[in-house]
Every structure is written in structure tokens, then in C-alpha cells.
Amino acid sequence: MKAGTDKRAEAAPKEEKSSAAEVTVDEARQKEGGVVTETVSERQLAESIRVTGRIVLNENQTWRVGAIIEGRVVQVFVNAGDRVKKGQVLARLHSHEVHEARAAHANARTELARLREQERHATRVRDRARRLYELKAGSLEQAELAEAELRNVQAGIRQAETEVARTRTHLVEFLEIEPQDPGHHREGAHGDEDWVPIRASADGTVLERKVSIGSVLQPGQEAFVVSDLSSLWMIAAIGEEHFGRVRPGMPVQVTVQSHAGRAFPGRLERMGEQLDPSTRTLQGRILLPNPHGLLKPEMYGDAELQLPSRRAALFVAETALQEVKGQTVVFVRVAPTVFEARAVETGRSVNGMVEALSGVSRGDQVAVRGAFLLKSQLLRSSLAEEE
Template identity: 30%
Template structure:
């Protein structure tokens, strides 16, 4: 202290200032306040990757919003019909499907249909060559010849009998032979007809080929043979289906059974055609419960004139719970007020369904409790308030920014 007093006033002031800075630095390093790196993770995530954090939200410049494809939608309660939404699979209409097989074994001579071909009713799909058909046609030719001989003999006997030139028993014998020849001819024609060949095709020569024709107009959805392969009645060679109407098959949980009835209106959506809906009607609800899956099969019939609905495609079906009734919204089913967001607005953050809400100039992640899905939207049971603006498109871009920011902070 004596040395301090002997120093000039200016030097004493500089030394005191240096001592104060040293004490302040030591105090900061000893753990008074938490460093900025220990701030909550949500705030750090919202501040990275091109945006900056202000009030807990992701702030983006207008050009970044446009580049990310972000679109907002104001949440308002709307009248939503009471519905049931289930995942489903498109099937061909089993009532309009033909598994085509020959009536008799034969070898494929020619094929006139390929997979995906649209065919008309009665159109020839294939021509088969069969030994059995050849034998039947030969029998028919013999029967035709025998019938002509018997008929000529009977006509001659009839004329002679009228002149009383021949005994009565000769006339009766000729008539009997004629009747037997006619019976044999009809039997030969019927046998050939049963094999799928018209007797008119047999004209004094043996015919061994016969056509396979389409029973109705439709599309060839299966082809199991090639030219030269052997076809038999036990295995179909082609499958033709009328796809102008398709079935949407779904499995209903036990809790849904009280809401779904035959005749209920339904709306079908597919990932293949985003933004489009296909109207249908429930035509079947099974009477038995599957003991393994604890579900009941239901079927929705949908028009498919343009053929865009392909069998085995996955779909989502929304079924009105009150068939024929109309609520405030004008849709089938009892309407009720609810809030909903587009399906694309919802992302998973740490396993929790989340949407981004635009407030205070930033995009804030908000956990929600989702409800039923219908026509590309999801009902929100809790987590949002009417009037808030939600990111309807571009949520995944915001999620990517948050994840990128978190990864950068960990390093």
C-alpha cells in the first residue's frame, strides 16, 4: 500500500483498472452465468440453417420462404361429417371376372390376346387344337353320312309302301333305321357343341381346332400360356376382368362396426393421385369377424370408367357413418364442428406429431393430438387454437432446418 501511495495518480488509476478487469474475468470463468451454448435445445434448433432465432421461432427471409415452398393456412372450425377412415386395397370386381379355360385338353395353336388388352364380348382370345375335338368332328361326319343314307332309304320305302309294293315290315324297318340315324346325328352334334365347337364348322371334313372367346367385355389381367403349350380344363389360360367398376376392400375394427352400414357413401383417395377423390358406396359388410385380426371385411364399389384404379393399389377410404343423412356441411353423415389441417402439415419431431405455427414473425413447432383422417386432412383434437396460421406446405423443409441445426450444435 505504501508503494501505491508513492505512485503518480495516473499510474495508480491504470493499475486499478487492470486489476478490476482481471477480477471480472476470473469471476466469469468460475461459473456465474450459464454460457450461451447451454440454452434450451428448441431455441438452438430454431436458430440454425439459414434462419435466426428470435422469440423461439424460425425466422426466414422472403426468398427463403419461397424457395422452401412454405404456404400458410388459417385454422378455423368447420363442419366435419362423422366418418370412419380406414386403409384399403383395390381389387377387381369378382362378380365380373372370368377365369377362362378350355372344356377339353388341347394345344395352343394361336393367341390373339396379351396382358392389358381390352377385349369385347365374343372376341376370339385363342385357338386350340384338340384330339378330342377332331374325334368328335369325325364322328359327326359319319353320323351325317349315315343319316343321309337312312333318310333316302326311308323315302324310297315310303313311296313303295304307298303303292303296296313292299311288305309293311320293310317299311317299318326303314323308318326305324332313319330314326336311329337321326338320334345318332343329334348326339354327335351335341357332343361337339359341348366341346365348344359349333357343328356348323364341320363341313365334310374333320375339324380339330376350336376358339376360346371372351364371355364379356373387359381387360386381360392374367396370361398363363404361350403358343404351343398344352391347356387343360383344370387350369385357366387367361383371366379377363371388367374393371369399369372395382372393389375397395377394407378391414373394420370392432369399434367401427356400429358406424358402417351397407349403402353408406364413401370417399376414396390414393397416393398415386394426390388431391383427387373417388366416390363410392359400401356394398358389403361381412357377417363374420376374423378371429385372428379381430376385424370385419367391408367392400366399397367405385366407378372406374377411365381405368386409373388398378387392382392391388393401396387406398384410403372415408366412410360416412350415417348413410343417406346430410349434415350442416352437406356431406353424408352427421356433421360436427372440428379443426383440421392438411396431412402434409404434420411431421414427427422426437416421435410427436407436430405442426409449425406462424406467430411473431417466425415458425414455431407445436405438438398436437391428431384425430381421424378424411380426404387428405387430419382432424386436430388439441394443440391448436382457431385463428392461428399453420404451415400447410413446406413443413418438411422447416423440420430439415431444425435437424440440421441440432446436428451442427452437437459438433
């Protein structure tokens, strides 16, 4: 067996780190063990740039929901991790501004009613002054004064109507409560009609809850963080040497440790404007669709930026790869019953195929099935030689 090895080693040049170990398995045993070989193929592979990055929330789909008025939290309905719908009530506030706003609305309605009654009186006075003037029993000045008074009252009505609409809008659309005090609870009691709701701005997941019952919130203070996790961002660090080849819009393949062997497609949305002086990198923002929620904020991963140029590359099936003594090897058929274990350096994975950067040549026959049988035979032979 060793005599044949030297002759083949001279005929087939290999990388220095390739193993020259061989295993002999007769054809019957190969058939029984399901050994199948395939030819190492050459494919055109898009060139890429590999960078690292951190997955974060998509700020365009993240909402920091807070209080619009000062108030005390009296009800909380959700916790971190809950799914919510747009408009869903997350919490309710008790605020003195509710009573002040209702009082302002009631005063505006009262003033409008007073002016309308005054308008009816001014109309009667104006009509009487006109009749007296037509009968020569009254002066033109009196008729014009009555007409002017009516117009003043009507202008006041228009202003009052505007004030009623404004105070009602503040209550209904801004505070989201009924304009009139319900008045059906016992003295000192309050119902939902008195409490200002804090609502979800959009469908999403509650990521943070920053309040509890009894918390006092100021206008604009953040109470909840809600995010739609169906898409995320990756902030990638792009080296200075790649700036000339990277452009927004480029396709990206992202891999993370928790889903080894799976690539998540994305797109480079934009490049930063300021270079990090310590790392000499520029931040690139990658948009990552996440329809099944497999990616999580704060995960770290690798991103391959797909360049428009292509290069030739050799590929072997993933099933051909075996681990022997700390090296990744494939078994190359060098004779009908002889396989040589060659160490290979691997690159990118594409649809069950792995790029072979070294160790094999185009046209080599590599065992893609039954490779474990060959590995076992090789290890037994090694043990026998050691003995």
C-alpha cells in the same frame, strides 16, 4: 418483441405442444410478399371410421378362361397386359376330338339320308297296299303293316334329325369349328378350321397367360385370366368395436400412397360372417369404381367409412400448413404485424381444406398465402438468436 409475447400467451390459451414462436413483418412487407389470412371456420363433418385394406380384383368381373377339351396349344395371340374384346381369340388348340366330332356328325347325316330313302320306299309300299286293299286284292293286315313300317321309319328320321342337330351344335357352338372337314390342305397339314379357339369371355385386360405353344391342356384347365379393371374390390379389416355402427351400403373414401391427397369414392358391399380370431377383425368388401385405371390390384390403402352422424370440426386451408423443425404449423395473426407459429394436429382433408384437431380456435386469422415468407422470417430470427 418478447415482452409482447408473454402478454398474448396469457390471453390466448393453447395446447401444450403449440409453439410460442412469433415473427414480426410490417404491413408493407406483408403486401409485397402476398400474405393473405383467412378465418378458421367451423364445419359440420360426417363422422367416419378409418380402417386399412388391400385392393384386389373384382371377382364378378374376372374370368378364368380355359380349355373345354383336351388338346395341344398351337397358337397364342396375347400376352399379359394386353387389352382384349369379348369373343377375341386368345389361343387355338389342336385336338383329336375335332375329328371324332366331325366323324360323328358325318355318320348322323349319312344315317338321316338312309332313313329318308327308306321313307320314300316305305311310302310307296304303303300306298300300294292301300290300293290293293281298296280293290279287294289285298288284306287289311298287309295295309296296316305297311302303315306301321312307314311310321317306324318316320320315327327313326326324327331321331336322326335330332342327332344331326346335336352333333352340329357340338361342333359349331361348343367347339366353334365348321362341321365339314375343309379338305383343301395338303395331307398332314392343318388350318384354322381344324383348331379349337380359346376366346375371351368379356372385354378386359389379360392379367395372366399360363400357356405357351406346345402346352397340353386338359378340359377345364386355366389358360388365361382376364379382368375388367374398371372396378375393383378393397378387402378391409373392420375392428370388432365398430361392428355395431357399420352397415352394407355405407359410402367409403379410399386413399392410397401412390395418389396422396386424392380420395377414391366407393361403397361397402358386404360384411363377412367370420371373425379373424388373431386380429379380432371382420372382412368388409368395398366396391371401388376405377374408370381411369389409377388403382391397381394388390395396392394397400386406408378406407374411411362414412357414418350418418355428423360433428363440428375446425378447418384451415391446405396452403396454410408449413413444416418447421419437424412440426406442422400455421401462422396465426395475433396483431397487425405479428404472427404466431402454432403447431397443429391435422385430420381429414376435404376439398383443399384440412381439419385442425388442435392448435387453433374458431375465429383465428391464419395465413393461407405468403406463409412461406413468414416461415423464412421465423427461421432467420431463430438463427440470429442462436448466434
